[in-house]
Amino acid sequence: MLIKTRSSQTDPDFGKVEKFPISFFGVPVDDRGKAAISVCEQQASTSHCLTYRQNSYFADSTSIDLGKLCTKLRSKKSILIDCTTLGVVEIIFILRAARKENIKSLYLLYAEPGEYARDDKEGLSTATRFNLTGDRQFSGVHGVALDLSLYEEGQVVFLLGYEEDRLAMLLTQQENLIKFDKYAIFGVPAFSAGWELNSFANHASGMTNETYHVHYAGANSVTDCYHKLLEIFKQKGGSDIPTVIAPIGTKPHAIAAALFLCNHAEHNGAGLIYDHPQKKDGRSRLLRRWHVYDVTLPA
Known part of the structure; x- marks a missing residue:
């Protein structure tokens, strides 16, 4: 597997790629997430909001399984994936479909935060405490789960x-x-x-x-x-x-x-093994820099 990284404090650097056939993003909870979604919509011919809830996947609020996602990716040469807003479960879901469709070229976008929201609960030192996620429950994910x-x-x-x-x-x-x-x-x-x-x-x-x-x-x-x-x-x-x-x-x-x-x-x-956390609104502030991870999947 080949991974190339391009980082920039201004606009994301996608190298020689001018337009992607398809992009995926999640639900934003802060300004950097909104900025990343805007990039996806501008850089791709079609864009989809992918979410995972109660052991099911949804694309633009419509239920989708691995077979249907493979159909969306069929004949595509490359994919843009916003990892700022997508969780690890959704990212794995896209990667599994890309492997099945023999798509080698993936571009993973990430907007690095300027700072994180701190925990301001009374009685706790705020020096190292952060308020990033809420409800959690560890459970397996189909395709990458072990008993x-x-x-x-x-x-x-x-x-x-x-x-x-x-x-x-x-x-x-x-x-x-x-x-x-x-x-x-x-x-x-x-x-x-x-x-x-x-x-x-x-x-x-x-x-x-x-x-x-x-x-x-x-x-x-x-x-x-x-x-x-x-x-x-x-x-x-x-x-x-x-x-x-x-x-x-x-x-x-x-x-x-x-x-x-x-x-x-x-x-x-x-x-x-993952805890499927609920990201809290306003969990970060500012956008420090963009990262584009240019991934070539092995055959």
């Missing part, structure tokens, strides 16, 4: 961000992960110098009761995170010893997880 109860051993990789309660909830709801080897990947370097300290501080107490193999990958680098996942997987992952990915950190890391699972979940070597 963890079938395995006596395995490895789980947590892609960590600011919200320490997401990690705690995952371990509470998925007790069989206790016997798995645990890996943590932090976004270092962070989007902005010093932001990684928020992640370290918020997870320090929650990680003391378990042994974690700690790794680092640039917070905005899909390539770094993808190669870290591949490195961990190759250590002992496979159909007998699965690698479970929990993308609860930055969106570029979630993109890396989606690409990794697109390549390795098919033969039960890897799987996703």
